Amino acid sequence: MGMTLAEKILSRKAGREVRAGELLVVEVDQVMVVDSIAGSFFKRLEYLNATPRYPERVSIVIDHVAPAANLEVAKAQKEIREWGHKHGIRVFDVGRGVCHQVLVEEGLAQPGWVVVGSDSHSTTYGAVGAFGTGMGATDIALAAASGRTWLRVPESVKVVFRGRPPKGVTAKDAALEMVRLLTAEGATYMAVEIHLVDGAETLSRGERMTLANLTVEAGAKAGLVVPSGEILELYRVPDWLYPDPDARYVREVEIDLSTLTPRVSVPFYVDNVQEVAAVRGKRVDQVFIGTCTNGRIEDLRAAAEVLRGRRVAPGVRLLVIPASSQVLEEAARDGTLLTLLEAGATLGTPGCGPCMGRHMGVLAPGEVCVSTSNRNFRGRMGAPDAEIYLASPRVAAASAVAGYIATPEDLLPLEEAHA
Amino acid sequence: MPRVWKFGDQINTDDILPGKYAPFMVGEDRFHTFAFAHLRPGFAQEVRPGDILVFGRNAGLGSSREYAPEALKRLGVRAVIAKSYARIFFRNLVNLGIVPFESEEVVDALEDGDEVELDLETGVLVRGGERFALRPPPPFLLEALREGSLLDYYKKHGRFPGE
Numbered sequence: 001m002g003m004t005l006a007e008k009i010l011s012r013k014a015g016r017e018v019r020a021g022e023l024l025v026v027e028v029d030q031v032m033v034v035d036s037i038a039g040s041f042f043k044r045l046e047y048l049n050a051t052p053r054y055p056e057r058v059s060i061v062i063d064h065v066a067p068a069a070n071l072e073v074a075k076a077q078k079e080i081r082e083w084g085h086k087h088g089i090r091v092f093d094v095g096r097g098v099c100h101q102v103l104v105e106e107g108l109a110q111p112g113w114v115v116v117g118s119d120s121h122s123t124t125y126g127a128v129g130a131f132g133t134g135m136g137a138t139d140i141a142l143a144a145a146s147g148r149t150w151l152r153v154p155e156s157v158k159v160v161f162r163g164r165p166p167k168g169v170t171a172k173d174a175a176l177e178m179v180r181l182l183t184a185e186g187a188t189y190m191a192v193e194i195h196l197v198d199g200a201e202t203l204s205r206g207e208r209m210t211l212a213n214l215t216v217e218a219g220a221k222a223g224l225v226v227p228s229g230e231i232l233e234l235y236r237v238p239d240w241l242y243p244d245p246d247a248r249y250v251r252e253v254e255i256d257l258s259t260l261t262p263r264v265s266v267p268f269y270v271d272n273v274q275e276v277a278a279v280r281g282k283r284v285d286q287v288f289i290g291t292c293t294n295g296r297i298e299d300l301r302a303a304a305e306v307l308r309g310r311r312v313a314p315g316v317r318l319l320v321i322p323a324s325s326q327v328l329e330e331a332a333r334d335g336t337l338l339t340l341l342e343a344g345a346t347l348g349t350p351g352c353g354p355c356m357g358r359h360m361g362v363l364a365p366g367e368v369c370v371s372t373s374n375r376n377f378r379g380r381m382g383a384p385d386a387e388i389y390l391a392s393p394r395v396a397a398a399s400a401v402a403g404y405i406a407t408p409e410d411l412l413p414l415e416e417a418h419a
Numbered sequence: 420m421p422r423v424w425k426f427g428d429q430i431n432t433d434d435i436l437p438g439k440y441a442p443f444m445v446g447e448d449r450f451h452t453f454a455f456a457h458l459r460p461g462f463a464q465e466v467r468p469g470d471i472l473v474f475g476r477n478a479g480l481g482s483s484r485e486y487a488p489e490a491l492k493r494l495g496v497r498a499v500i501a502k503s504y505a506r507i508f509f510r511n512l513v514n515l516g517i518v519p520f521e522s523e524e525v526v527d528a529l530e531d532g533d534e535v536e537l538d539l540e541t542g543v544l545v546r547g548g549e550r551f552a553l554r555p556p557p558p559f560l561l562e563a564l565r566e567g568s569l570l571d572y573y574k575k576h577g578r579f580p581g582e
Contacts, residue, residue, distance in 0.1 A: 023559065025582050036441050040485060048574050065444070076443040120483040120507055134507055136485030138514035138570050142579075150579045184429065185477040189506050219480065221506055269429060356438035356482070377433040377481060384457040 002244025004156040005224045006191035009131045012240065013114055020155040020248075029130075030057050030108050031144045032117035034099050035073075036064040036358075037137045038080045041118070044141035053147040055088040059108055061099035062092065066351040069359035097324025097350040100124040100292040104209065105326055111227060111237045116143050121292050121374060123216045123223040126194075127208035128231060129241055131222050154191045154221045157182065158249040161211075163258035164199040168408065170302065171207035172294055172372065172392035174255060175214035176263040180273035181253050188219030190250060193243060194226065200257055201228040206296040213293050214374055217270040262407050264370075265390035268378040276395055279405050285367040286317045287400035289393050290348070291355050294372035295323030297330045299393040304339040306397035306408045312344035313403030319361045321348035343401075357381040363388075370399040421469040424462065425531035428475035432508065434458045435479065435487040442486050451490035468495025471537055473529050475501065479508020488512050498537055500553065502526050513560050516568035520553040539564070 003011065004020070011018045013026040031052075033041050038060060045051065052058045060080055068074040077094070084091035092102050099119055104127070109115050111129035115122065118140045125132025135149070143149045159178055182192070192215040196203055203211075208225045215223025227237045262276045289295070289303050300322060312318045320340050322328040328350055331337040341347065348354075354361030355373045363369055363382035369389070371381070376388035389405060398408040426434075440453035455462040472491065478501035479487070488511045491499075499512060500520045512519045518539050525544065528551065529535070536545045540561065542553035556564065562580040566572040572580055 023581060025579050036443055037483075037485065039443050039447065040489070044570055047570060070444070072446050073443055118483055120481065122483075134483040136483050136488075136507060136511040136514060138485060138568070139510065142569070142573055146573075146579075148579075150582075184480060185503065185505070188477070188503070219477070219505055356433075358439050358441070358444060362439075375433075375481065377431045379437055379457040380433045 001248055002246035004191065004247040004249065005193050005226060005243045006131060006154050006156055006222060008240060008243065009112055009114065010151065010153050012112065018153050020153050022153045023150065024153060025148050025150045026114055027147055028057065028116050028143050028149050029113035030059065030103070030115045031140060032099055032103055032115065032122065033058065033060045033140060034064050034119050035062040035066070035077060035080060037118045037140070039076050040137035041141050042079065042083055044138055045145060048141065048145050050145035051087055052089060052144040057147065058144050059090045059092065059103060060084055061096070061102055062094050063098050063351040064356070065358050066094040066349055095325055095349050097327070098292045098295060098352055100209070100213070101296065101323040101327070104128065105324060111235050112241050116140065116149055120216050121213050123220055124209050124213040124292055126212035126215070126222055126224040127205060128235060129224065129227045129237060131224065133222050134216065152189070154189055155250045156191045156193045157187050158193050158195065158252040160195045160197060160252070160254045161200040162198045162254060162256050164202070165257040165260055168394060169257065169260045169262060170392040170394060171203060171210040173260055173263040174257060175211045176265050176273045176390065177255055177260060178211070179214055179217045179271050181255070182218035184217065184269060184271040185219045187215065190220055191222040191224055192218060192220045193224050196225065196228055204230050204298065205234060206298050210293055217374060262392060262395050264395065264405065265376055267376045267387040267389065270375060270390065276391070276405065276407050279389065280410065282405040283368060284316055284370050284399050284404055286319065286361060286363065286369040287396050288319045288354050288361055288369060288371040288373065289396050290321030290323060290353060291373040292323065293374045294393050295321060295327065297327050299372065300327065300331050300336050300340065303393040303397040304336045306394055307343035307401065308339050309414050310343055310401045310411070312400045316400055316403050318345045318400040319348055319354060320345045321353045322350050324350050354381055370396045370405060372396050420534040420536065421471055422467070423471050423473055423529050423531060423533040423535055424466065425473040425529060426475070429477050429480060430474050431481035432479060432484050432487040433481060436484065436490050441484065450486060451493040454490040454494060463494060466494045466496070470496055471535060472496055472499045473526055474499065475526060476503050478504045480505035483507045485511045488515050488517055492517055498539055500525055500529070513563065514569040516564055518556050518564065522553055525551050525553060
């Protein structure tokens with residue numbers, strides 16, 4: 001019987017053949033810590049009377065509340081800088097960007113690696129063929145202290161994306177459709193192994209990150225995209241890093257990209273996915289374009305394409321937060337940023353910002369937000385009755401212009417808009 | 420006697436501890452006082468040490484934030500019973516030494532406000548004259564639990580349980 005991609009990676013780490021269901025302790029290649037748990041992380045290391053075993057394998061990213069929103073946060077971030085300096089740990093400070101984007105940009109997630117992160121969307125590293133998984137502060141502290149972590153080798157669900165998406169359909173729509181089909185618990189404890197075939201292998205690294213990112217919304221432990229296309233040009237992909245043709249899967253799902261339409265995830269559950277048409281016309285107060293799901297340069301460009309020559313509707317706030325300083329620089333260089341600003345966007349510091357309601361873009365009671373992020377849980381971005389609709393950057397931008405949930409095709413053509 | 424606090428399906432980490440009340444936002448000494456602040460205001464003030472939380476399906480989905488179960492631990496919660504768990508939450512419970520029991524039947528049978536006794540090692544739960552058998556925790560967890568938490572275990576033995 002052949003092996004899945006998860007079994008291949010964990011077997012390589014274990015130095016022997018391992019199968020779904022086995023409990024293992026494996027070496028980790030990178031431990032990612034975010035600002036919001038850094039305090040708990042330090043406390044646990046202190047309790048263990050330990051320091052990071054391999055300082056070069058630990059990264060701390062100040063992104064969840066950046067810049068600091070209050071005195072407590074400022075003190076916590078000061079401690080991160082001092083601790084990082086003292087122990088020779090890499091610290092990505094305010095403005096560098098969202099943890100997952102930054103780690104990929106810095107080459108700190110590589111094909112075949114095991115990367116553990118203190119953020120649930122650490123599945124994102126699967127875009128480049130790394131076994132990325134999210135954990136809590138205790139696991140992260142133990143991983144830093146020992147250089148290892150314990151894992152149960154997961155079963156796998158195979159998701160095949162076939163064909164090329166029509167214009168206007170994006171990786172976000174594909175990812176939301178995947179979550180709808182799998183449901184919020186359909187891949188719990190499992191790896192989602194993503195195969196891109198019949199044209200879909202042209203999806204970029206960024207688009208693969210969107211897919212791998214959202215696998216955790218189906219409960220996945222890891223979201224592994226089988227290396228192909230751009231990944232083979234950008235990385236040295238080892239020969240063994242492919243699933244066997246006769247690997248065993250718990251379930252197989254196929255999504256034909258060529259027949260897909262724009263999707264939106266409706267409050268208060270991510271797997272409550274519908275066609276945009278089903279909620280078209282819903283009044284919008286805020287639109288947020290950014291996050292580890294959709295804050296990359298191609299996302300900002302897609303939004304700019306819709307917004308060029310148009311204005312955000314009166315009474316609507318459009319927040320744009322590039323996923324990293326590199327994204328911000330690129331958007332400044334190629335004119336994307338100016339287009340967004342001319343349309344009326346408000347720009348935020350690269351980071352996680354409003355995604356979890358801690359600062360910037362907090363929603364008031366009864367408000368409605370279209371967001372390119374990954375969770376629409378009750379109360380996540382502010383008031384418990386505020387509503388979050390998850391969509392692609394195109395749909396988000398169009399909704400900002402219309403003042404209600406819309407696709408770019410619903411907007412007046414530019415000539416008429418200016419007539 | 421410990422009481423049961425019953426919640427529904429798909430209780431996420433934002434429900435358990437809204438992100439804006441993370442320890443680094445409000446301070447280490449009071450974040451737990453915001454447990455279930457949106458979903459069940461007053462919970463943190465009324466819950467008593469030894470009380471048991473009961474959830475439906477996919478308990479604890481969402482964020483990896485360990486301070487959600489940590490808030491519960493600080494409030495004295497030692498066990499959770501759910502129909503099923505989200506992965507990271509399950510792991511965080513284990514790591515903190517809160518025992519995660521899984522049972523559709525017992526969750527359906529229990530009601531909010533019930534007074535019960537629960538033996539964490541054997542899984543025997545008693546309500547009035549009724550007795551329920553929950554599957555006891557796996558050996559891996561029991562080993563860690565006997566030291567308090569996974570952290571305590573690692574501190575004492577310098578390795579992971581079962582290693």
